[in-house]
Amino acid sequence: MVALVEMDPTITLFEQMQDRGGPVVLINSFKVRPDEVDQLLSAWTADATLMRAQPGYISTQLHRGIGGSCVFLNYAVWESTEHFARAFANPEFQSQLGHYPSSATSEPHLFRKLAVAGVCVE
DSSP states (O other), X not given: OOXXXXXXXXXXHHHHTTOOOOOEEEEEEEEOOGGGHHHHHHHHHXXXXXXXXXXXXXXXXXXXXXXXXXXXXXXXXXXXXXXXXXXXXXXXXXXXXXXXXXXXXXXXXXXXXXXXXTTBOO
């Protein structure tokens, strides 16, 4: 089963899910031993397939560190925190967490676009 680690020690993912705004971006980094990469990819594919069918899902993209890295980054866009929270609480999704390799860690965190004058828009 994947071990969930908080990306920000000052606020948990569950506390973030109480926010009722939208849209939100889930950034989730995974770390796994080299011999368990295939198992991680299989488990993530099953999760992503399930999440794609959930209301409020917009998109996702998995990235892998280069040069043989065993660090992965998932970027998923949701219409709102409420949609993400419902999908995350889905019993079928929760049961699939047990399919991740024993060495896997996951650091999920929710974000919103931020406007920075002269650089990026909200």
